[in-house]
Amino acid sequence: MTEDRRPLEGVRVLDFTRVLAGPYATALMADLGADIIKVEGPGGDEYRHIGPFRDGESALFQTANRGKRSIVLDLRAPADLAVARDLAARADVLVENFRPGVMARLGLDAASLQAANPGLVYASISGFGQSGPFADRPAYDIIVQAMSGLMDMTGEPGTPPTMVGEAIADVAGGLFAAWGIMVALFDRSRTGRGRVVDLALFDALLSMMPSAGARVLVCDGDPVRTGNRHALSAPFGVYPAGQGHFAVAVLNDKLFAAFCTVIGQPALAGDPRMASDESRRAHEPVLAQAIAGWAGGLSAAQAVAALTAAGVPASELSSARQAWRSEQAQARGLWSDVVHPALGRISLPEQPVHFSGSPRGGRAGAPAQDEHGAAIRAELGMKP
Structure with missing residues (x-):
């Protein structure tokens, strides 16, 4: 070549x-x-x-x-x-x-x-x-x-x-x-x-917008605003730490089990309300409360470091300047x-x-x- x-x-x-x-x-x-x-x-x-x-x-x-x-x-x-x-x-x-x-x-x-x-x-x-x-x-x-x-x-x-x-x-x-x-x-x-x-x-x-297309065309749904939380999955969004905010993305049972261990709530992985991605999204407020209890004493950087070490996708929030200059x-x-x-x-x-x-x-x-x-x-x- x-x-x-x-x-x-x-x-x-x-x-x-x-x-x-x-x-x-x-x-x-x-x-x-x-x-x-x-x-x-x-x-x-x-x-x-x-x-x-x-x-x-x-x-x-x-x-x-x-x-x-x-x-x-x-x-x-x-x-x-x-x-x-x-x-x-x-x-x-x-x-x-x-x-x-x-x-x-x-x-x-x-x-x-x-x-x-x-x-x-x-x-x-x-x-x-x-x-x-x-x-x-x-x-x-x-x-x-x-x-x-x-x-x-x-x-x-x-x-x-x-x-x-x-x-x-x-x-x-x-x-x-x-x-x-x-x-x-x-x-x-x-x-x-x-x-x-x-x-x-x-x-x-x-x-x-393929996820919106799937919900409208296949399921005859009507997507609505969900802010910094994913419309279909949980925990999948932006959450507060004691200092700053961080993003986390959990999309399967293996990641969810690892996530629960990191936040000190291993029993959540076996909770019937958390048995599937869909049911976890339906009970997202429960997860948000658990995350707040864990991350409230940490900085966003510390929370991200702990999640990343366990293989859970997570990130601090960057500005556009920080991203381009990274x-x-x-x-x-x-x-x-x-x-x-x-x-x-x-x-x-x-x-x-x-x-x-x-x-x-x-x-x-x-x-x-x-x-x-x-x-x-x-x-x-x-x-x-």
């Missing part, structure tokens, strides 16, 4: 996306060596103008557009529209996240471009997909969280619904879009023809440094999958607007 080669080297992606879901998908591909040509309008990607900022540069834009090349095209101008079509004729993948119908009005729809380039994989990312009663509705992450049921399931019982503290619908959409593109490229390697990939953020987020994140190469012309050396996330023979690090930062416009035109045989 050839060493030090990224799996997507040689794949050219024409990226018409902006904000987060689409750029996140293509950033994952850029990490793996794909040549991402980011097409921006004269005003630039909206994320260039959204904070947090560092020395006038958007940190969000840097994160979501690492490793790409930028060209500015005004798609209302015939000459620039011709450049876009020429680029699409030479691309392996085109990704767009306009509202349904916009690309067709520009003559950049899948049917038109695949007629000239049959191998083109054409991916459309939108809030609700290219079909269905909501297809024309605009959507941002919070809208999809609200419509998916995720927000209604999140929070403490008896309190208002709570949005997840990350743009999870956008991230889910970008992840599934990248996955769909990879499937289409694999299929093209066998057939020579590209496919159209239709990805909706709403669909992606629902697909990221030894584990660093050891796994979840971020690496790039050199930015204005910001100097900065750290940016990397895609999380490790591939044998594929290096991590050594990437470029996000491009300045139209930074590569002249070079890309020259590749097409055009004068700058």
